[in-house]
Amino acid sequence: MLEIKNLSKKYGKQVIIEHLSTNFSQTGVTVIVGINGSGKTTLLNLVTNLLQPDSGQILLDGLKPGSREYKSKFFYLPSDFYLPSFMTGKEYADFVLSRYDTSNYNQLPNLLNILDMTPSQSKTIESYSFGMKKKIQIAVAIAANTDYIIADEILGGLDFDTVILVQEIFATISNKKKIIIVSHERNTIDRFPDDVRLMRKGTVDSFTGSPDELTKFIKQESVLHDKLIEIQKHFMHP
């Protein structure tokens, strides 16, 4: 279980996360939604120990951030990741998988096959399209076989078929693992509606309504509501 207790983080004077306390269960898919700049990436960077909180505590299966054991519990797919362009996809996959004791090397060929990456695994990453870079990352993340996969906007920019395939893999492996996805995609909430968290004003709240109700709720937030009215005024009656 991922436990977050009273977590706070500021950048300068700007409060990003404020006294945030929440838990994530050990299995299943959680989708975190929230407007741009609401602190979703900051939260993931804190959980993955890339950033230090100003105060508060994070525990992953009882472990504190910083230890090797903590690091080996999760695989992080950040939204803007660096890939070594000089390596082939296969070399990169083998390199990353060698860093995890949990890695399931046998799974990699199947994953590459499902994601149509078998022919391109022997090509250098510099020749990859945006989607291919994401696909190799996803295949590696799953083959690393860690207890937690934490993914920031990983499905954005992938074609429809790939999104369906990756969602299916996530749904299947989440029987035994935890997947936490930050997403702006409506279809991610439609596919994984059971645990949706809404990030706003420095905190994270569970949203228990349907995806339609979530869209309605976000639209009713005052800033968006006012802007929608402004669009009507400017573009419908110029």
Ligand SMILES: Nc1ncnc2c1ncn2[C@@H]1O[C@H](COP(=O)(O)OP(=O)(O)OP(=O)(O)O)[C@@H](O)[C@H]1O
């Ligand atoms: N290194 C930094 N220094 C100063 N401010 C930062 C830094 N990183 C992020 N911020 C600010 O923190 C706030 C939250 O950013 P964050 O990237 O966590 O939001 P987000 O919810 O992931 O946004 P998006 O949906 O656009 O990816 C923003 O106002 C951003 O400008």
